[in-house]
């Protein structure tokens with residue numbers, strides 16, 4: 001914002017061009033509040049964290065790309081390149097970081113207040129392709145002997161990697177040479193799985209219709225079948241209720257028969273006392289088995 005405020009084009013009526021520009025006339029800096037410490041050689045800039053760090057004050061991880069208002073100062077020179085130092089406050093605690101540029105290694109160095117998360121590695125150790133450095137390419141141009149040695153090394157490297165490359169090519173041929181066959185095999189597989197899925201859905205919807213529910217039913221498993229065969233729905237309570245009129249007796253009753261009369265005669269309806277004993281029996285057996 002400070003930079004944009006400097007482009008104010010309003011000239012007050014008492015403006016005297018002999019003093020100089022607008023800022024000189026008003027006694028302000030073009031960068032406004034970003035230049036409030038200019039007399040100390042400090043300018044305030046927006047600094048973006050160049051790599052992941054840990055704050056030494058709160059031990060929090062601060063990711064690459066987090067931006068801070070930092071005080072920028074020039075602390076020295078590397079040949080003709082100035083070395084700048086940036087001082088900023090952690091946004092999670094009261095700790096301050098100091099980071100300076102490292103022109104020799106095209107990098108930033110943490111001076112104080114934080115630790116760097118080490119994500120650097122040597123690309124040659126990871127079998128990565130590394131471009132030639134400037135020094136090597138200059139020697140290749142000038143030094144014929146060096147060029148010859150370099151060429152011999154390249155031949156050795158190419159021989160080593162050709163085995164792997166050939167294997168990769170062969171695999172590529174195996175898998176993708178007959179792409180029609182590969183495609184039709186995939187489609188056949190998909191068709192079969194679709195058919196299976198449809199059958200399952202049909203089965204599930206049939207069960208839903210039978211039970212008058214609308215719930216997707218999972219596929220039947222052998223494990224479920226075994227578990228179901230072990231379960232029985234008979235309980236002690238049901239067995240002891242022999243005093244209730246049997247199905248046979250109920251069937252033999254004629255319509256409009258006085259059920260209560262026939263019951264009284266045979267005294268088949270369980271009395272409240274007998275029901276209580278049944279319940280207590282059930283609970284006693286339950287508690288003893290625990």
Ligand SMILES: [Zn+2]
Pocket residue numbers: 055056057058059060090091092093094095
């Ligand atoms: Zn912190």
